[in-house]
Amino acid sequence: MAQGECDGGSTADIDIDGMPMRTFKKHPLRDVVLGEVHARPFRPLATPRIVLHYAFLTNAQEADADRAWFAEHCVNYGAPGPSHDARFHSLAVAGGTLSWERHTEFTTYTWDGPANGGRPFAAMPSNHPFGSSFRAPGLMLVATRLEFLEEEQAGDWRDQFDPGSLTAFRVEGASATAATDFRVDGNGHTRYLVLNRSMSGVQAGAIVQRLLEIETYRSLALLGLFEANRLQPEISGIEVELVELTKRMQDTSGLDANKELLDSLSRLAGALEAGAAATSYRFGASRAYHEIVMARLRALAEEPLPGDLSMSAFLSRRLAPAMRTCQYIEERQATLSRKLARATTLLRTRVDVDLEQQNRSLLESMNRRARLQLRLQQTVEGLSVAAISYYVVGLVAYLAKGAKDAGLPIGSPGLVTGAAVPVVVLVIWWTLNRIKAHHMEKGDD
Template sequence: MGSGVSIGNGDTELAPHPLRAVILGEVHARPFTPISVPCRIIHFAFETSGTRAQQDRANLVKLCLERGLNPPSATEKHHRAPFGTTTLRWEQHSEFTTYTWEIPGPGLAPFHPDASSVTCAMQALPQPGLLLVAIDLHLLADDPDQTAPEKLFDKSSLAVAENSDGMALYATDFQISESGFVRILVADRGMPAERAGALVQRLIEIETYRTLALLGLPEAQKLAPSISASEKRLVAVTAQMQQSSDLDSNHKLLEELTALAAEVEAGAAASVFRFGATRAYEEIVEQRLQTIGERKVGGWPTWSSFLTRRMKPALRTCVTIEQRQSNLSLKLARAANLLRTRVDVELEQQNQSLLRSMNARTRLQLRLQSTVEGLSVAAITYYVVGLFGYVVKAAHDSGTMHIEPSIITAAFVPVAALTIWWIIGHVRRKHIAEED
C-alpha cells in the first residue's frame, strides 16, 4: 500500500498522511517465516553504521540483479531472496545489518558438516562491515540419541529450556565453536512450521541483541579509570576550597573544576549512544525470553537464569558507570557554582573597596577644587582690580575724576570679588547640571 492511497472517490476523497503507509507497514515488516524440520540457519550480524549501510544495500542490489532476482527498494529495510534451495533474509537496522541464510536439508547429525562449509553463499557479497554475530542454528526432530544437549555443548556453560507448551527444546553454551559460530540446537517435538519459524527467529534475536547489548561493557571499562581519577580530583579540589581564601587561588581552582567538568561531559557525550543502545538491547532480550515462556529441563539452567547470572553483572557495570558520570557531572556543577559564588563575592568586596577609595579621592579632589576656586577668585580679582585701578588713575590724572583713586579702587575690591565668585560658581553649577 503506497502513501498516496486515499479513502473514497471523486470529490469525497480523504488525503492520507504521507507517513501513513510506512507506519501501517511497520507492523508487518518482520513476519515470522514458516520453517520446516529439518533446517539449518546460518545468521550473521555486521556493524554497518554510517555510509557502510548504503554500500551494503548497493552490493545486495547488484547481487540480486546479477542473478535475476528482485532487489530491495531504496527504503526497504527487510528483504527475502531465494538463492537456489537456500533463502536469504536481509535486515538493516540502525547500526547493524543481518544476513540470515535458511538452508533446508535432511536430518543429518547436529552441526555437521561444519558451518563454514555451508556459508559459501555469503562469499558472493563483499563483507558489509565488521562481524559482530555469527550463529549456527540447527532445527532437528527430537531424537535423544542425537540431540541430547549434554553431548553437544560444554556442560559448564550449557543452558537448556523448553518453550511454553513443551513442543520444542532449545540449547546452547553461548561459546564460539572452532568454526567461529555460536551454536544453537532446537529439537522439534511436533511444532507447526509457523511456530518453528517464530521460535527460531526469537532465539536468533536473543543471541544477536545479547551480543550488541554487551558492546557497552568495553566502553564502561574504558571510562572507569578516568571517572575514578576525576572523582578523586574533585575530592582534592573541594578540600582545597575549604582552605583557599584569596581570589587568585579561587580562580585557579575554578579553572581546574571547569576543565574537569569539560572532560567528564566529553566522556558522557561520547558514551551516551552506546549506553542507551545497551539498555534498549537488554530490554529486547528480556522481552523475547518472556514471549517464549521458558520451562526448566532437568538440572540445567534456562536461558533466562544463565543470562541473568552471566550477563546482568556486565550490564550493571554499564548502568553504574553511566550513573557515576551523571552524579559526577552534578557534583562538579555544584562545586563550580559554589566556587563561582565565592569568587563573585570576593570580586564584589574588592569593588566595594575600590569604590570607597574612589570616593575618598573624589572628596579630596573636591577639597582641592574648592581651594583652587578660592585661589582663582583671588587671582582674577587681583588682576581685575589692577586693571580697574589703571582706569581710575587715568581718569583722575586727566581731571575727569576728583576722588582719590585708591579710595575708589579699595571700594571696587569687594564688588569685583563677589562678582567673580558668583560667575565661577554659576559656571560650575551649569557644568554639573549638564553632566547629570
C-alpha cells in the first residue's frame, strides 16, 4: 500500500515531533461520540447561588420549535445559538448562566445566578430569565428552586420545610448538607437547600446537578404510575369478560355460536393489545428513569442527619411501589394476552372442526346429487336411443315402401322395417357410446 493511503480512503501524512503520523478517514459520528461525555458538564458553583430548573414535556415538533426560539433568544443577547444537532447549549444572562438541554421526550432550562441576601429562600431575583419574555416549549412537569449557601448563613433553615416530609442528609463525606421536603412553595417550585462546609466549586456543581436530575427523573418515572392506574379498570373488565366467555365455551356448540364467541375474543384481544401498545413506551421509560434516579442516589453517597430521613429512604417509600405497580400491570397484560391467545386458539380449533364437518356434509350432498344426475343421464341416454331408433326405423319404412312402389324386388315393407329395428337400435346404441367414450377421454386429458 502506498504511503498516505488506507482502506478508508486516501489521507495525507503529518509530522508530529519529527515523527511521521498517518491520519485516517474519520467516522462521521466520531466528534459527536467524543463530545458526548462533555455534553453536560458540572458547572462550578460558588455561594451564595440560586438555581432555577424547569422541565417541559415536548414532542418532536415542539422541541424543534423550541430550538429555533432559543437560537433566536441567544442571538438577541449577542451570542450564538445551538447548532441544528446540538442537545445542550448555555447562554450568559442575568448575571448567571442559562442552560438549555434537549432530551427524548422533554426539554430542560436551568439558570444559576446570584442569590438575594444570605438567608434561605429569600425573595426571587427580579432579573431571572423566566419572566414574561420566556417561551415555555411544552407542558411543565418540573419546577425546582435550589439554593446553595454557606452553612453559617443558613440560620434556622428547618423552618423553611415541612417537618413531616423533610429529608436532610450529608454528602461528599460530610462536606455539605442537603435538604428538601418535596413540597411545592407559593411560586410552584419544589425547594432544595445545599449548605456548603468545605466543598470545592466543581464538587458543588456535581452535587447540585445530581439533585436536579433526581427531581426531574423521579417526576418522569412517576408518569408511568398514572398510566397503570388508568389501565387497571380496563384490564379488570377484560379479565371478567374473558371468564364469562370461557364459561360460555363449555356450553356452546354449533358453528354460528362458536363464531360469535370467537369474534368476542378477538375484540377483547384487540382492546388489550391496543392498551399494551399505547403504554409500553411509558412503562419502559419509567423503568429507565427509575434506574437513573437510583444511580444518582448511589452517586450522592448520602448520610442522613440524626433524626432525619435520607432522600433514598423517603423516595423508596413511594417511588419503589409505583414502579412495582407499573411492573404488575405489564405482567397482567402479558398474562392476559397469553390466556386470550389460548382461548382463541381453542375456539378457532372448534370452529375449524365445525367447518370441516359442514364441508363434509356438503360434499356428501354433492355426491348424492351427482349420483342422481348420473342416473337421470343414463335414463335420458336410453330414451335417446329409443327416440333416435324410432325415427331411423321410420325412415327405413319409407324407403322400403318407396322401393316397392318403384318396382324393386322387395318383399313386404313391414318385414323389412321389422328386420331393421334391432339393427338400427344396436347401431344407434353403439354410436352414442362411442361419442360418450370420446368425450370422457377428452375430459381425462
